[in-house]
Amino acid sequence: MPRLTLPRLLVVAGVLAFVASLPVLRAAEAPPAKSLIRATDLLKLKQLESPALSPDGKWIVYVVRSIEPKPDAKDDWVYHTNLWLVAADGSGAPRQLTHGSSAAAPAWSPQGDRIAFVRTVDGKPQIHLLPFAGGEAAPLTKIDTGAVAPKWSPDGSRILFTSNLDYAQVRAALEKAGQPAQPKWPVERPGRSANDTQNYAAAKKGPAAKSAPETKSSAATQSETDLSAVALAKADGTLQERREWLARNEADGNPRALARLNFQSESDINPDFSFTHLFVQDAREGAEAHDLTPGYTGYVGAEWMPDGKSIVCTSQTDPDENPDRSFTASLYLVDAAGGGVRDFLKVADHSVLNPQPSPDGQWVAFTINRGRLFGYEQAAVGVVRATGGAHRVLTAKLDRSAGNLKWAPDSKSIYFIAADRGGFPLYNVALDRTEAKTVTASPTFGVRDYDVGAHGCVQVLTTPENPSELYRDTNAKLGYHALTTHNAAWLAERQLSAVTEHTLANDKGQTVQYWTLAPTALESGKKYPLLLEIHGGPSAMWGPGEDSMWLEFQFFAARGYAVVFANPRGSGGYGRDFQASNYRDWGKGPASDVLAAAAEAAKQPFVDPARQVVTGGSYGGYLTAWIIGHDQRFKAAVAQRGVYDLLTFFGEGNAWRLVPLAWGGYPWEPGLREILTEQSPLTYVANIKTPLLIQHGDNDRRTGFVQSEMLLRSLKQLGRDVESVRYPRATHEMSRSGEPKQRLDSLVRYEEFFRRYIGEN
Secondary structure, three states, X not given: OOOOOHHHHHHHHHHHHHHHOOOOOOOOOOOOOOEEOOHHHHHHOOEEEEEEEOOOOOEEEEEEEEXXXXXXXXXXXXXXXXXXXEEOOOOOOXXXXXXXXXXXXXXXXXXXOEEEEEEEEOOEEEEEEEEOOOOOOEEOOOOOOOOEEEEEOOOOOEEEEEEEEEHHHHHHHHHHOOOOOOOOOOOOOXXXXXXXXXXXXXXXXXXXXXXXXXXXXXXXXXXXXXXXHHHHXXXXXXXXXXXXXXXXXXXXXXXXXXXXXXXXXXXXXXXXXXXXXXXXXXXXXXXXXXXXXXXXXOOEEEEEOOOOOEEEEEEEOOOOXXXXXXXXXXXXXXXXXXXXXXXXXXXXXXXXXXXXXXXXXXXXXXEEEEOOOOOOOXXXXXXXXXXXXXXXXXXXXXXXXXEEEEEOOOOOEEEEEEOEOOEEOEEEEEOOOOOOEEOOOOOOOEEEEEEEEOOEEEEEEEEOOEEEEEEEOOOOOOXXXXXXXXOHHHHOOEXXXXXXXXXXXXXXXXXXXXXXXXXXXOOOOOOEEEEEEEOOOOXXXXXXXXXXXXXXXXXXXXXXXXXXXXXXXXXXXXXXXXXXXXXXXXXXXXXXXXXXXXXXXXXXXXXXXXXXXXXXXXXXXXXXXXXXXXXXXXXXXXXXXXXXXXXXXXXXXXXXXXXXXXXXXXXXXXXXXXXXXXXXXXXXXXXXXXXXXXXXXXXXXXXXXXXHHHHHHHHHHXXXXXXXXXXXXXXXXXXXXXXXXXXXXXXXXXXXXXXXXXXXX
């Protein structure tokens, strides 16, 4: 029997679902008309994550992220994540394992009798254990700093997890253990020494603070008043007393003293260092968690070695270096009994990450890239013996950046995902080969996550027809069987626009890929507006397998737009040279690539070239502003959470390292200020005549929001058509994981703004 490919499976599934819903289907009856994608379909979207095959390969537990009505609130919604279970052979319908708002990161015990997962309790993530045979999930960890990323020991008796501790918490733990509490690296607070005041911040976070009574006697109030007076007196005391008084204020967060190089988080300024520690706890109720990595160093990507005696992980290459100034990473072995940390693999001038021990215990796979963590180099797959020694690179010829490594059950090959020409295919490379092969049915599918077992591979896929569903193949071959219908069920009632691939040659002779969607309800003889969408990064990559834009593309096509999007020079997925070809050229070159794609798309007979609009987010916001400062073809533009002045971006964005990466220096170096000014869209603000909507989140610290205000004020002073929309609490990730109502509002708002200038169809 011929294998069913994914598109055919979707058609068959839709037909069967429809037929089953009708007792009799008369020949004269026409199938019900499908409706177009709506903005509110955002609330129907389900995102599948973290598929995990049971040890016997019979079951798959996975996470479904849904949008649900917000309790006791009208017209508002929140995210829920829950665990679901489905038979790996597709013999039964999926069933929900957990209920509530929070369950993630499932991990099967080696015996297959329990599932560890993470649930938020009192605002902190904690690990819970769910018996597979039935029963309620029970909390395992009760750690003040939270517990995430559970990993079972090979014998199933212990669980490894990580927890983030700030500087004050690390210091308190070291002092309590009687260990030296001074970091080996300089804290870079000028004229001061580390730990030269008491640890007030840790005291405020300790159990005593949480157990303070809500009501106080007059005696207690008097005592606290006296204590406050004593503390206040220190403001006029000796130099040390004044420092102690100031330290108390800083512990209250009023003010926040900034002495770090990386003083911004994703949503706020961040004066505190944070360190990811590895903990181990027996997998039984009441067991105590043990910190295996105390100190001022963080460890990530931790995995048990198959003998259960040690844990392999990644950390900064030089542990005595200030973490903000550490640019390379290496592999380490941590003694699972608390015996300390030792070097495992360091490669000069390279970063080594994502270790994965082989099932047979003979090898450790990893990703490796030359130079600093932040750059153009493509991450390759490498291996080293579990006993140490020289390493080998397996995918040097691929010229794609590999991630999400998993071993085949026989330990003879390694699977990984890499962005490639608009898709996110799954690859496989054998230990005795140096050439990787794709094992995904279509090069434009997006493998969002996957797991591999003895009986095959399961994958969460994004396809042009469906943003997120779970599929099974057989031994990672090219045919698929849909195991879920979380989105397929409601999509069966929607009409979609097909995604069509095109290419063009740019002025460097490079091939630029782009895609188009026709208006979904296209009518012969009618003309439609053209929307150019621009991705961020600038090293991001879009294609039919891009889940974050799936609904937006289909929404605009349903609203009567011809949509075009491209991967200009600088995009990922095309190798190092293509990705680096926007060096010192964020504007002119990439703009010419996306404008060439728009020009070709505008030649389609149903497009009205006089009604073109443009939008983009992050770097796409930068390029949107750059384009309308140099080109007048667009009737309206929406610039989302963009960078508009590179000199300001260097100070206000936590992605500031893009400046030395993309321009080879810093603003104070000879010639760099002029280059950065020449490359900033704000420099050309007087040329902007296109009506512009500027979107930003109030808490976006990745690009910063001041540049949006500079752009707004400049255009207002120039008397141009400009409006700004700011979203409270929103970070740079608003369009992907922000508050559902804000995501819905932005989608409707952008389209409404365009209609002011292009009219209805």
